[in-house]
Amino acid sequence: MGLDDSCNTGLVLGLGLSPTHNSYNYAIKKSSATVDHHVNPSLTLSLSGESYKVEKTVSGAGDQIYRQTSSHSGISSFSSGRIKREREVCGDGEEEAEETEKRVVCSSVRDDHEDEEGFSARKKLRLTKQQSVLLEENFKMHSTLNPKQKQALARQLSLRPRQVEVWFQNRRARTKLKQTDVDCEFLKKCCETLTDENRRLQKELQDLKALKMSQPFYMHMPPATLMVCPSCERLGGGVAGGGRGSTVAVDGGTAKGAFSIPFINPSAAC
DNA sequence: CCACGTTCCACGCTTACGTCA
DNA sequence: GTTGACGTAAGCGTGGAACGT
Numbered sequence: 001m002g003l004d005d006s007c008n009t010g011l012v013l014g015l016g017l018s019p020t021h022n023s024y025n026y027a028i029k030k031s032s033a034t035v036d037h038h039v040n041p042s043l044t045l046s047l048s049g050e051s052y053k054v055e056k057t058v059s060g061a062g063d064q065i066y067r068q069t070s071s072h073s074g075i076s077s078f079s080s081g082r083i084k085r086e087r088e089v090c091g092d093g094e095e096e097a098e099e100t101e102k103r104v105v106c107s108s109v110r111d112d113h114e115d116e117e118g119f120s121a122r123k124k125l126r127l128t129k130q131q132s133v134l135l136e137e138n139f140k141m142h143s144t145l146n147p148k149q150k151q152a153l154a155r156q157l158s159l160r161p162r163q164v165e166v167w168f169q170n171r172r173a174r175t176k177l178k179q180t181d182v183d184c185e186f187l188k189k190c191c192e193t194l195t196d197e198n199r200r201l202q203k204e205l206q207d208l209k210a211l212k213m214s215q216p217f218y219m220h221m222p223p224a225t226l227m228v229c230p231s232c233e234r235l236g237g238g239v240a241g242g243g244r245g246s247t248v249a250v251d252g253g254t255a256k257g258a259f260s261i262p263f264i265n266p267s268a269a270c
Numbered sequence: 271c272c273a274c275g276t277t278c279c280a281c282g283c284t285t286a287c288g289t290c291a
Numbered sequence: 292g293t294t295g296a297c298g299t300a301a302g303c304g305t306g307g308a309a310c311g312t
Contacts, residue, residue: 125300126288144280166301169280174299176281 127167131157135164139171 127135138145138153145153145168147161154161 163300170299170301173282
């Protein structure tokens with residue numbers, strides 16, 4: 001709920017392009033057109049006693065190839081076990097061995113980011129109603145989870161912590177998207193209101209100009225001719241400033257937005 | 271104290287799958 | 292049966308904070 005609440009205070013809408021960096025080690029890219037020619041489809045890595053092997057059997061249609069990347073520091077992060085999931089490129093069956101990408105990873109480097117039951121295809125998981133409800137309830141309580149909460153919730157839902165994490169991530173994104181829509185609607189309304197107000201003020205200005213032109217010369221007195229009404233101690237004279245608050249009460253009392261008129265006849269003005 | 275490298279986390283963007291009209 | 296739109300789980304790249312050296 002925190003997100004929803006906080007979004008009411010600041011309205012920020014914008015478009016931007018995120019910068020791209022070139023300092024990443026793309027061993028192999030997704031599209032076959034961008035395959036780094038220095039890298040063979042099969043490669044092995046050996047770091048601090050642990051070895052990784054990535055094999056690729058190029059598929060006919062998919063051309064889905066493993067991409068080994070590092071968030072920041074290339075090899076070093078890779079060695080920490082942050083290995084991306086593998087994907088199998090098969091039509092719809094999982095047992096098309098020839099079209100399957102395989103990766104053998106030393107089990108000691110797996111963390112909860114990895115698929116516990118081996119490396120299956122990216123199958124669309126549909127959360128059950130019950131799971132969704134529970135996740136939603138937890139999200140209402142706190143839109144982000146600390147590791148302990150994540151673990152507990154994952155255990156409770158019989159999901160992997162990574163799945164819980166992803167669900168919360170996507171949920172936050174949806175919330176934000178919804179909020180952006182709301183903000184957008186709000187800003188549209190603001191725009192309409194301001195346009196109306198502007199139109200109204202323009203008209204008022206025109207009316208005032210017309211009124212000024214039609215008034216006799218003695219009505220066009222400079223502000224220096226301000227006078228104080230002897231009975232109510234209000235300032236008189238000057239130019240009407242938009243018809244609101246242009247009359248000043250000397251004693252700090254309430255000046256009731258009256259259209260100010262020079263005190264030709266003070267008693268009449270009060 | 272500062273610089274640097276590493277790790278972790280959250281986010282934005284994107285992809286791919288499942289569902290439905 | 293096919294197709295396109297849509298919702299959403301998951302992947303990837305990135306920035307930033309925290310921490311150790």
